[in-house]
Amino acid sequence: MKRFFTSTLLVATAAATLATGRPASAEPVTYEIDPVHSSVLWKVLHMGTSNAWGRFNDVSGKIVLDEEDQSKSSLVAVVKADSIDSANEKRDQHLKGPDFLNAKQFPEMKIESTKLTRIDDKTWQFEGNLTFRGVTKPVSFKFVRTGTGKHAKTGKELAGGEAEFTFKRSDFGMNYMPQGLGDEITVVTSIEAVRQ
Amino acid sequence: MEPMDMLWRGVGIPILASAVTTGVAVIPWIRSAWPQGIKASLAAAAATLGYLLGHLALSNWSWPGLPPLDTAHWPFFLAVAALALTLWEQWRSPREHVRWSVRGILAAATLAAVARPQLQGSWSVPYYAGATIAAATVTVLWWAGLEATVRRLPRAASLLLLLGLLCGASLILVLSGTGLVAQLTGALAAAMGPLLLIALWRPELPVHLVVVPLTVVTTAALWSNGLLYTYADLRLPSALLAATPAVTLGTVLLPPVRRMAASPRALLRWSAASFPLLASAVLIAIALVLAYASSPELAY
Numbered sequence: 001m002k003r004f005f006t007s008t009l010l011v012a013t014a015a016a017t018l019a020t021g022r023p024a025s026a027e028p029v030t031y032e033i034d035p036v037h038s039s040v041l042w043k044v045l046h047m048g049t050s051n052a053w054g055r056f057n058d059v060s061g062k063i064v065l066d067e068e069d070q071s072k073s074s075l076v077a078v079v080k081a082d083s084i085d086s087a088n089e090k091r092d093q094h095l096k097g098p099d100f101l102n103a104k105q106f107p108e109m110k111i112e113s114t115k116l117t118r119i120d121d122k123t124w125q126f127e128g129n130l131t132f133r134g135v136t137k138p139v140s141f142k143f144v145r146t147g148t149g150k151h152a153k154t155g156k157e158l159a160g161g162e163a164e165f166t167f168k169r170s171d172f173g174m175n176y177m178p179q180g181l182g183d184e185i186t187v188v189t190s191i192e193a194v195r196q
Numbered sequence: 197m198e199p200m201d202m203l204w205r206g207v208g209i210p211i212l213a214s215a216v217t218t219g220v221a222v223i224p225w226i227r228s229a230w231p232q233g234i235k236a237s238l239a240a241a242a243a244t245l246g247y248l249l250g251h252l253a254l255s256n257w258s259w260p261g262l263p264p265l266d267t268a269h270w271p272f273f274l275a276v277a278a279l280a281l282t283l284w285e286q287w288r289s290p291r292e293h294v295r296w297s298v299r300g301i302l303a304a305a306t307l308a309a310v311a312r313p314q315l316q317g318s319w320s321v322p323y324y325a326g327a328t329i330a331a332a333t334v335t336v337l338w339w340a341g342l343e344a345t346v347r348r349l350p351r352a353a354s355l356l357l358l359l360g361l362l363c364g365a366s367l368i369l370v371l372s373g374t375g376l377v378a379q380l381t382g383a384l385a386a387a388m389g390p391l392l393l394i395a396l397w398r399p400e401l402p403v404h405l406v407v408v409p410l411t412v413v414t415t416a417a418l419w420s421n422g423l424l425y426t427y428a429d430l431r432l433p434s435a436l437l438a439a440t441p442a443v444t445l446g447t448v449l450l451p452p453v454r455r456m457a458a459s460p461r462a463l464l465r466w467s468a469a470s471f472p473l474l475a476s477a478v479l480i481a482i483a484l485v486l487a488y489a490s491s492p493e494l495a496y
Contacts, residue, residue: 093373093427098268104425105267105313134265173266175256176376179201 028066031159031193033077035059039190040079044169045182052181054095056109058083063159063193065116073116075126075143077191079109099176106133116143126163132172141165146190157195164188205253206379210386214246218390232402233286239391239403244279244410246387248272254379267310267425268377271417274306275384278413282406299339299409304332306413310420331420338438339412345445346404350462352395353469354404357444358411359388360469364437364476365419372428374421381418384411433479440472447471 040059043051061077081103084095096103113128122145130139146160166186170178218239225235251272252259260269281302285295308328315324346354362385369378388411391403423430447453447468453461 090373094375097372097374097426098266098377098421099375102266102268102425104317107317170256173258175258178256 028064028069028072030196031063031065032196033059033061033063034158034192034194037192039188041188043186043188045184047180048182051186052086054084054086056080056083057085059189059191063191067118070117071115073113073118073124075111075113075116075128077111077189081107081109100174102133109133111139121145124161130167132167133174135172137167137171139165139167151194158192159195160190160192162188162190206250206383207386209253210246210250210383211389212246213249214242214387215390217242217245218394223394236402236406237283237286239394239401240279240282240406240410243384243387243391243407244275246390247275247384247410247414250383250387251275251380254376254383263309267313268380268418268421270306270309270421271380271414274302274309274417275410275414277302277305278409281413282409285409286406296336296340300332300336302409302413303335303339303416304328306417307331307335307420310417311424314424335412335416338441339408341445342412342441343405343408345441345448346408348445348448349404349465349469351399351402351404352392353466355388355392355395355407356466357441357469357472358404358407359385359392360472360474360476361437361441362388362411362415364440364472364479365415365434367476368430368433368437368479369418369422369426372422372426372430374426377418377421377426381415384414384418436479437472437475440475444468444471 035058038059040056041053042055043053046052056079058080059077061075064072064074066072081101082096084092084101084103086092086095095101098105108131110131111128112131113126115125115127117125117127119125119142124143124145125140126143127140128138129136141163143161143163146162148157148159150156151158164186166184168183169175169181169185170183225238228235251269255269260266260272262273264270264272281298284290284298290298308324311319311324311328311331315321319327342358345357349357362381366378366381366385369381372378388407391407394401395403419430419434423434448465453464456464
C-alpha cells in the first residue's frame with residue numbers, strides 16, 4: 001500500500017513538472033523581469049488611418065507563482081514613462097510632455113495584479129490595476145507562457161510570456177488630440193523573467 | 197483636435213465668452229453711477245470667465261478635480277483665486293503692505309501647487325520650499341514691475357502690453373513641445389481681447405489694472421508648467437520675454453520722453469507697449485530657425 005502511494009505521488013509530481021516546467025508542491029517561485037529581453041510595445045490609431053507603434057525601453061518588475069495557493073501568485077511591472085521610443089525624437093519629446101504621458105509629473109506606469117488565476121498549463125488570467133498618469137483603473141488580460149529554459153551563461157532558470165490588453169487613454173486623463181489619435185491604446189508585452 | 201476646432205475652443209470660445217460678458221455687464225454700466233471699482237471688477241470677471249470657458253473647452257469639457265491630478269489644470273482654479281483677489285482689492289482697498297502680502301501668498305501658493313509633483317521626483321522638501329519662495333519672490337517683483345508699467349501707459353496700450361506678453365508666452369510654450377499649456381495661455385490672451393477693444397472705445401474705463409492679477413497668477417502657473425514639465429529649455433526665451441515690460445517702463449520713464457510733446461509721447465508709449473509683441477516675434481523667428489536647423493522632422 002505504501003509503495004502504491006509513493007508511486008502515485010511520483011507520477012503526479014512528474015506530470016505536474018512536465019505541465020508547468022517546474023516541480024509541483026514547491027515553494028512560491030519568484031522571477032525578476034529581465035529588462036533587456038523584455039518588450040513593452042504600444043499602438044494607437046493615427047488620424048483614423050493606421051496604427052502608430054512604439055515601445056517603452058525601461059521595464060522592471062517581479063512575478064511570483066505559487067502552484068499550490070494561486071492567491072499568493074502575483075505580477076507587478078513598472079515602466080518608466082520617459083523611456084518611450086516612437087522612433088522619432090521630436091515626437092518622443094511631445095509624447096513625454098504634459099499633453100500625453102506627462103512623464104515628469106507621472107514618471108512611472110505600473111501594472112499590478114490583484115488575482116492571478118491559472119486557466120491551463122500555459123495560460124494565466126490576470127486581474128489587476130493599471131496606474132497610468134496617476135490614475136488607477138482595473139484591467140484584465142490573459143498572460144500566455146511562451147516557454148521556459150536556462151540561461152546559457154548563468155545557468156539561471158528563465159520563463160517567458162506574452163500578454164496584450166487595451167485601455168482608453170481618456171479614462172486616465174489623456175485627452176489631447178482626440179480626433180488625431182485614437183482613444184484606445186493597445187499594449188503588447190513580451191516578458192522574459194529570471195528565477196531568483 | 198482639428199485645427200479649426202482647436203481655434204474655436206482655444207480662441208473663439210474665450211473671446212466670445214469675454215465679449216458677451218463684457219457686453220452684457222460692462223457696456224450698459226458705462227454711463228451708470230456705479231463706482232469705477234465695480235465696473236473694473238466686471239471687466240476682470242469677463243476676462244476670467246472667458247479663460248475658464250476656454251480652459252474647459254480645451255479640456256474636452258471635463259471638469260478638473262480639486263486638487264487637479266495634472267498641474268496643467270491648476271490655472272483653472274488660480275484664475276478664480278486671482279479674480280477673488282481683484283474683487284477684494286477693488287472693494288476693500290486694503291493698505292499697500294496688506295495688498296502685497298496677500299499677493300505674495302497667492303504667488304507662493306501658485307508656484308507651490310504647480311511644483312508639488314517634483315517632491316515625488318528629485319526635489320527634497322528644503323529644495324522645494326526654497327525654490328517656491330525664490331520663484332514667488334521673482335513673481336511678486338515681476339508683478340510690481342508690470343503694474344508700474346501698466347500705470348504709466350495709456351489704458352489700451354497697457355492691454356496691448358499684456359496681450360503681447362501672453363501671446364509670447366503661448367508661442368514659447370508651443371515651441372517647447374506642449375500643446376495644451378500653450379493653448380491655455382492663448383485662451384487667456386483671447387479672453388483679454390474684448391477688453392482691449394473696450395479700452396480703445398472708452399479710454400476712461402479702468403479695465404487695465406484689474407486684469408494684472410489674472411495675467412500674473414495664471415501666466416505664472418502656465419509658464420511654470422512649461423518650465424518644469426516639458427523637455428525643452430525655456431529659461432532664456434522666458435527671461436527675455438518677461439523682461440520686456442521693464443524695457444517698456446524704462447523707455448517711458450526716460451527724461452527726454454517725459455519732456456516730449458503730447459502726440460509724440462503718446463506714439464512712443466504705444467510703441468513701447470508693443471515691445472513684448474515685437475520680442476515675441478523675434479524670439480519665435482529665432483526659435484523656428486533653430487528648430488528647423490536641429491531637426492528636419494517637425495512634420496511627424
